[in-house]
Amino acid sequence: MYYIGVDLGTSAVKLLLMDQDGAICKIVSREYPIYFPHPGWSQQDPKDWWEQTVLGIRELTEDVDKSQVAGISFGGQMHGLVILDEEDEVIRPALLWNDGRTYEECDYLNEVIGKKKLSEYTANIAFTGFTAPKILWVKNKEPENFARIKKIMLPKDYIAYRLTGVHCTDVSDASGMLLFDVKNRKWSQQMCEICGITTDQLATCYESYECVGTLLPEVAKLLGLPETVKVAAGAGDNAAAAVGTGTVGDGRCNISLGTSGTIFISSKKFGVDGNNALHSFAHADGSYHLMGCMLSAASCNKWWMDDILGTSDYAAQQEAIGKLGENHVYFLPYLMGERSPHNDPNARATFIGMTMDTTRADMTQAVLEGVAFALRDSLEVAKSLGIHLERTKICGGGAKSPLWRKIIANVLNLKVDVLESEEGPAMGGAMLAAVACGEYASVEEIASKVVKVVETVEPDPGLVQKYEGRYAQFCKIYPACKPVFDIIH
DSSP: OOEEEEEESSHHHHHHHHTTTTTEEEEEEOOOOOSSSSTTTTEOOOOHHHHHHHHHHHHHHTTTTTGEEEEEEEEEEEEEEEETTTSSSSSOOETTTTOOTHHHHHHHIIIIIOOOHHHHHHSOOOOSSSHHHHHHHHHHHOOOHHTOSSSEHHHHHHHHHHSSSSSEEEEEGGGGOOOOTTTTTOOOOHHHHHHHOOOBBEEEEEEESEEEEEEOHHHHHHHTTOOEEEOOOOOHHHHHHHHHOOSSSSSSEEESSSSEEEEEEEESOOOOOTTOOEEEEEESSSSEEEEEEOSOOOOOOOIIIIIOOOOOHHHHHHOOOOOOTTTEEEEEEOOBBOTTTBHHHHHHHEEEEEOOTTHHHHHHHHHHHHHHHHHHHHHHHHTTTTTOOOEEEEEEEGOHHHHHHHHHHHTOOOEEEEEEEHHHHHHHHHHHHHHHTTSSHHHHHHHHHHEEEEEEEEOHHHHHHHHHHHHHHHHHHHHHHHHHHHOOO
């Protein structure tokens, strides 16, 4: 049997075909536009997602026995606001996760409603990317559109609706809306009242691996697939990627070094830190996860290499780096402000500690170490909740650098496992579809059988000790600079 994973990303939909043993048969990617009608705004047309997904599924399955396709599921960009009217037509373009127009609504939620209440209702506080502030923005700025809302959905859930006719979402994606009671895995009545909506306007919430329906007859015909194909609820992109890397069960960790950086920790127990420095969400495996998200990770290295050094040979620049743990130059990696753990949009990137003998290699090393130190900031918050980790998976473009993997292993004092196949949310989606179809009994079972580790980077005790001292110094830099950031932003 075959299973399709649909990763509905910000710039493209990536589709993956997996067989019942977890082998990847084919991958297809199809792009669609993003619209920026004003500075800081970011929108897409959900119809573009649907059209490219349909074309992608047809291309993905053109060379296989279509009768053997058993299930479809998703990973998807989180937090986006899709609103439908009485006829299930899209009312306005979707506001995306990286849309920053809701700062007034976030201030209202965090300061007037209060962070303590938000955390009590949803386990999280308001960020401009989250969905609830977007709903308030439509209510405040486009009341005529707000009055027409019949259903509120997330991006991947719109695709699930078009496939099945079912208004559905899943617990992991719903967790990022600021409308979901994460601890009790249900919609928050209080948050709905604050936003002026009802729970009837929200989609039915499923576990990520649950079947929500089968293909509508006309859709099955359009795709050339059987009507019996099951559609599973799927997960938000980070939770789906965690499934794809086997970060499921209790006390597992995955570090993603993409444009942004995340440290994702799966847990059987629900937990929230006192300052809401980490996101506390429901996980796709039926339990929970904590996630620290830094806004600039591998993008810091790309900026340093491409824009400042003017080179595309990243490896050559890293070859010149000498001793680790002895660099006197530090780099704060806040090129776009910072989310976890500081939640400070005014934070800025900073080099500090240069002298007349500072080299290009020292500064390149500082960039790599700065990202590692910032990831450790989030790890320390997790430790404060009693979470003990010994190892982590690693994925994303930055993870291709052996030197960066070594730095992360020693700065965080974790064994770093490198994976054979790293296809992120699309792979996680296909795995969730296989569980929904009964091919595997649980998300943990398929992860244990399909995800393969090919290399482990072990921390070096001497180097770990050196980085302890360096990290202690790094921790003093942001608090010292914060008053300046607030002036110069």
